[in-house]
Amino acid sequence: MSAPLTILKDLVSIPSVNPMGRDVSGPEYFETRVTEYLLQYLKRLDVPFEQVEIAPGRSNVLARLDSPGATKTVLLDAHQDTVPVDGMTIPPFEPVEQNGRLYGRGSCDVKGGMAAMLAAFTRLAKERPAGMSNVVLSLTCDEEATSIGINHLTDSWSEPVPPYRLCPTRPDAAIVAEPTQLDIVVAHRGATRWKLHTAGRACHSSRPEEGINAIYRMAKVVLALEEFAAKLPTQRPAHPLCGPATLSVGRIDGGSSVNIVPDHCHIEVDRRLIPGEDRFGVIDELADYLRSKLDFEVTHEAPYCASPSLGDDLNGALSEQLMRVITSVVGPRKAVGVPYGTHASRFAREGIAAVVFGPGDIAQAHTKDEWIEIAQLDHAAEIYYRFCAGG
Ligand SMILES: [Zn+2]
Known part of the structure; x- marks a missing residue:
């Protein structure tokens, strides 16, 4: 089993349902247990990491790799929460592999993207390729409802004493994981x-x-x-x-x-x-x-x-560089605009070049039988790795 798939199965089996403003309680709600998994994972990896709690049981987790002589810092962002599981026709928290797909809540949106980023980050930490950028991994909470996680991180760069030790200043570029089918989303409403x-x-x-x-x-x-x-x-x-x-x-x-x-x-x-x-x-x-x-x-x-919307006025060079890497792994893909919103616009608002890129199809996000194509998961991990390794 590939590294991204192993991680994805772990992530799907740990519920992190966003209550989306409903007055509900139970062990499946909030990000607490996925956060704990991520902290343990990063501890084993032996890299600098930190947890910043935004609200009770709701934390951002950051990890960082510094590369000697690097002039650029790339941030990889994925959200920890999923939408609720009401009406699902498959067991939401029992990852099932079938016909080249992995089924379960969050497999597509966006634990698949997170698993691919974690697998790439792990390889970078172990191999430390020459020419690698500095890499910040940002695993944020509450994307599906009120965005308290990403807002806390991006607002922190305007504060006199930034609360994030591992990302105290704005990175040079941000790649946000959402299911884009390995296309690059350069603009959204x-x-x-x-x-x-x-x-x-x-x-x-x-x-x-x-x-x-x-x-x-x-x-x-x-x-x-x-x-x-x-x-x-x-x-x-x-x-x-x-x-x-x-x-x-x-x-x-x-x-x-x-x-x-x-x-x-x-x-x-x-x-x-x-x-x-x-x-x-x-x-x-x-x-x-x-x-x-x-x-x-x-x-x-x-x-x-x-x-906010995401415009394509800041991310041209980033998109071109990422497209070269994508092409080297899976052949040419498209740079597109989409109607849905993502964390990328929060980075763009801070003047950071930001795009959205990840495995899976938005058509399977939030669905009653959510799944992701495993081949795309592995390709995305390879692409994140090569991009951070210097293209
Ligand atoms: Zn998402």
Whole structure:
């Protein structure tokens, strides 16, 4: 059995389910036990490593290899958590090998990528190839929900006393593991989600003329948003790799009883950002638009999700270098844009060249019978190794 597959089987058999905001408990939730496995693994490998706890039971784990004379530091990032296992049709935590695939929760997203990175890091630690970059392995928590792990790491570089001993300053390049089928993701969209409120004046529904109906007001807001969304493609040309900027109203809630004129209504808006758009600026833009269309106040809450997009303006050289390595292992692949978000945009926000690259297909991520192709796992490990070894 190959080294990446052995590690992947271990990782799949240790649950690290992200509760995704639900009030649940049990040994399968949170990253604690996978974190413990990683710490033991790195201890055996005899390399410098550290654990930084972000919230109870939720830690980032970093390890580092320094190469004499290296001028560049490459960071490899993979997240420790998986999505929940509700409705799965296979045993989620019993890794099963069948027809060249490994089944189990996280096999594709993204314990496969993590296993490939760990296997590459292990080889680098043992072989120390001449010409190797400095390598930081960053195994982060909470990617699937609120990104506290990656935000803690990337925000730390602006702090006067950085909390990470092994990565106190910004690396030169970052490769983020997500299932890309060995293609390179050089751009992706971001998302801003927030709540909008309308207020009214409540009164008995038998005399509606004495009140102000917050639902009627929100109806006008929603129609204005539909119009705004329809105009977006003409006002903002689609990104060649990521497609168009979009807006969608996904939830509405208002009123308390049918016989009361409602004094409150709120909606939730999902705004997908293309590279170049500001994740907070889009709220101001929409607020200005509504102000110009409506004669009443609309309140905008601070966003509960503001995930930046990834542009391809910083990562050209990194992508080309990685593509040369990929080609040497599996033949040429593509540099692509995708609609989903990743940790890479957090690195890019810090001015770091960042791409997404890993084994597995996003089509199998989060599914009821999640699996990964084992051949891709081994290829990814070889590619991470050769890239860090100097190409
Ligand atoms: Zn993932």
